[in-house]
Amino acid sequence: MADEVVVFRVWDSPFSYRVELALALKGVNFRRAEEDLKNKSSELLLYNPVHKKIPVLLHAGKPIAESLVILEYIDETWKQNPILPVDPYERANARFWATYVDDKCLEILWRACWTRGEEQQKCISEAGERLRTLETALEGKKFFGGDTIGFVDIVVSFLTPWMEVLQEMARIRLLEEENYPRLCRWVRDFSSCDVVKETRPPREKLVAFFATLKPPN
């Protein structure tokens, strides 16, 4: 089909999930092209020669890489159910928090779950500060996007179920209700959205998958 939409993805990736959630929010039909990251397809290497990573969105034969770039493209191409706000200042804020999550939160949250001992304590402490900062963006709002899910909510989707599963496995609790009431409420509200329920990977499958990964020494 001329305007076929394909998402090169892996089922357990929170990055390709962002793309799928955005497309689902807009009611856009798409085909999933599952990748084996240990044996990348020639198509993936053709469509993302610079980074050789998922996700890649292919629309009408044209490839786009990098999840935040893809989200903006999706919003500009399919206008229903906008992901970004209309007002330029609010758009700037949404972009600010999305890049904050990617640049300052993801890695430290991951490391807090996979490291041990003193290093883990340091990571937990730092991750805690970043989450505290992130929480300020939720002040007075149900979702980061306001009354409905938006750009930042999609980017933060990593918190559920991925971070929940990882915390359980590492036997740590980063997102305690008493310390992060807004973020914890956000997790519940986000998780109860139909579109999220219908698109997210099954928790049990993620538990089984993460159990096969060895924690770094």
Place this chain on the structure above:
Amino acid sequence: MAESEDVKVLGAWMSPFVMRARIALNLKKVDYEFIAETMHPKSELLLKSNPVYKKIPVLFHKGNPICESLIIVQYIDETWTSVHPILPADPYDRAIARFWAAYIDDTWNPEVRKYSMANTDEERAVVAEKTFAGVQLLEEAFQTCGKGGNWFGGDALGYLDIALGSYLAWIRVTEKMSGLKILDGDKFPQLTAWADRFCAEEAVKGVMPETDKLLEFAAAMIARMKAASSAK
């Protein structure tokens, strides 16, 4: 000239990121006040307006602070819409411009910066190879994005021109300090010609630091960084 809507840029002369905000405002013909940041120590204004990163540039418009240079450039483009569009009109072209801007900031520039901190010839050779591989990609991107025009943006200076062009003074400083010709006219003819064109642009001339002044600043900064890292 657009009427003053209380537009200010908090920044410093040597920062490529601050340059981006100023070039964008210049292209839009927006008057603004430039507030020179004290840096050491950081001003109250900076700490209050950018509490998360505590970094320049900060754009102030109607009393609101906007942070992060590429976010600022997009804000400027989306606010002053009747003059000189900065991002391309087509969503796919916009995506490609955003992709390469992210590549420059997240992948290429961090690599180039490693050169001055490298201690051995071997380390320098690795950095040089990666630097040139990146420039080759950008030379090709210029042709794809520019579609035969003088700019990454085609017929007019655009987002990706600003993203890469803001680094030119620092690239020239790195070339002088390292003896490495990064923008080699033989290997990368399009980019080399583009670089001269960029620096000659009205919107750029007044905010591009002089190479010698920047060289002096860079030498002092690198000496400080090396002293700090060897003191650890």
